[in-house]
Amino acid sequence: MTGFPFGISFDGFIPVRDAVALAQQAEALGARSFWIAEHLGFRESIVTSTAIALGTKQATVVPTALSPYLRHPMPTAMALSSLAELVPGRCGVAVGVGNPMFLRESGLEVEKPVKAIRDYVAALRSLMSGEATRLEGATFNLSGARISFVPEKLPPVYLAPMGPQMLKLSGEVADGLVLSAGLSLDFIRHSIGVAAEGANANGRDSSAIRKTAYVYFIAGGEAADQRVKIRQKLAFLFRNENLRENIKASGLPIDHEAIIAAVAKRDMDRALELVPDDAAEAFAIVGSVSDCRKQIQRYLDGGLDEIILSLVGTPEDKARSLSLIGEV
Numbered sequence: 001m002t003g004f005p006f007g008i009s010f011d012g013f014i015p016v017r018d019a020v021a022l023a024q025q026a027e028a029l030g031a032r033s034f035w036i037a038e039h040l041g042f043r044e045s046i047v048t049s050t051a052i053a054l055g056t057k058q059a060t061v062v063p064t065a066l067s068p069y070l071r072h073p074m075p076t077a078m079a080l081s082s083l084a085e086l087v088p089g090r091c092g093v094a095v096g097v098g099n100p101m102f103l104r105e106s107g108l109e110v111e112k113p114v115k116a117i118r119d120y121v122a123a124l125r126s127l128m129s130g131e132a133t134r135l136e137g138a139t140f141n142l143s144g145a146r147i148s149f150v151p152e153k154l155p156p157v158y159l160a161p162m163g164p165q166m167l168k169l170s171g172e173v174a175d176g177l178v179l180s181a182g183l184s185l186d187f188i189r190h191s192i193g194v195a196a197e198g199a200n201a202n203g204r205d206s207s208a209i210r211k212t213a214y215v216y217f218i219a220g221g222e223a224a225d226q227r228v229k230i231r232q233k234l235a236f237l238f239r240n241e242n243l244r245e246n247i248k249a250s251g252l253p254i255d256h257e258a259i260i261a262a263v264a265k266r267d268m269d270r271a272l273e274l275v276p277d278d279a280a281e282a283f284a285i286v287g288s289v290s291d292c293r294k295q296i297q298r299y300l301d302g303g304l305d306e307i308i309l310s311l312v313g314t315p316e317d318k319a320r321s322l323s324l325i326g327e328v
Contacts, residue, residue, distance in 0.1 A: 004296055004328070005306040007033030007059070009181070009214050010052075012042030019048055020055040022311075022318065029325050033060040035094070035178065035214070035308050038067065040102040046079045053087040061087070064178060065096025065160035068120035068139045069108045077127035077147060084128075084151035094178050095120055096160030099240050101264060112138045114165050121157055121173050128154050158210070162242035164194050171198025176210030180246075181310050182237045182283045185302050187246045188213055192303040210305050216284035217309040218317055219292045219324040226287070228272075229313040230280040235271035239263035250282050284312070289327045296328060 008026045010019045023034050034052050038045040045063035053061045061083075066076060083091045097113045110116075119137030126133040130150040133142045156175035161167045170177040171194075179191055196206035216233050218226050238247065238259045247256050255274050262271040280286050285295045299307050309325075311318040 003030075004300065005032060006325070007031055007035055007212070007306055007308040009035045009037065009308050009310040010048065011037045011310070012039050012045070012048065014043075016043055016048050016051050018315075019043075020051050022322070023052045023056050023059070025319075025322055026325075027056045027059050029322065031059055032306065033062060033212075033308070035062045035064050037064060038070075038098070040070075040099070040106060046083065049091065050083055050086070053083065053090060058090070060090050060092055062092040062094055062158065062178075064094030064158070065098065066093060067096060067098035067103070068116045068137070069098060069103055069110060070106070072140055073120055073123035073127060073137070073142065074145050077124050080124070080155050081128050081147055081149065081151050084153060084155050085149065088152045092156045092158060092175075093124070094158040094160045095124070097162070097166070097242075101239055101241070101260065114169055117159065117166065118169060118173060121159070124157060125154070156210075158212075161191070161195070162240070163245075167191055167194040168198030168201070171195040171200070171204065171206060171209060172202045174209065176212065178308065179211075179213035180237070180240075180243065181214035181216050182234055182243060183213065183246050184250050184282050185298055187249055188299070188304065189302045190249075211303055212306045212308050213299070213304055214308045214310050215299060216286075216312050217292070217321055218284070218286050218312040219289060219321045219328070221313075221317060221320065223287070226313075227277050227280040229317065230284045230286055231275040231277070232268070232272055233310070233312055234279055234283055235259060235268060235275050236263065238275065239271075250279075252276055252278055252282060254279065285309075289324050292324070293328045 008031050036045045036049045049061040049063045100110050116138040132144045132146045135142045158176040158178050159170040159174040161170045199206035259271050259274050
């Protein structure tokens, strides 16, 4: 079993049964948590989280990042409370705006995101506590709604912040934060610092806020092949306009607007061409076991309490990376 604190992320791109099998393997190696993404058009996060929770023994499951623009807080709180009742103390939730481009494809526009997230977190906590909730939020209206049962342990609420205002809000209201994949280590340090400012400004102890981040990970294999597979993930990730400052701060020649346009057309080959080779090392953990060990330690030294590994590549790549975690 590995000695560093890690979780595994799931993006909804593989069948649910395969995700459960992978989670079981990861838990045997010491994975402490599983984070299940809410990418529109792929596997649904709470269903997948429930399957993984039932297929594993101890690790926490966290559906992420549930969007106030897509999900009304009442059925969301019902689902989370049910999951918390099913596996006491083993679930959380991460809340985030969601990808603006994919939301627009579903007829939804992102407006007043900080208020929307603040209201949504307040509503979820109130509802999951069994309180009669009256709150006119940015994306919903509750007029005395309540849930008739309260789980033994309420799920902690994380934010998935992107941008300084949302980072400060994380420090102000969240139990923890989970940073996006594809951030440079310097940008992770910067983001943690901004969240701490939000906590301190509101009289909270920033050290008590759990700090995690998704990190693309591929260990072993051919170096050139590793870089291509990381770049493929980055090309899809960089469709998100909220990553603009992170990309700019890296200093790499990346045409972010062109990537967004290519992904909107589903031209992933063109998007891949726009991500340079150097991006693999700048935005992910890649290389030999020794290389990965050093990089993981740098992420932990950068202020993370736990690294959420996003396994990259083919099933064979993922199995190899997972098997090597024990050596890292």
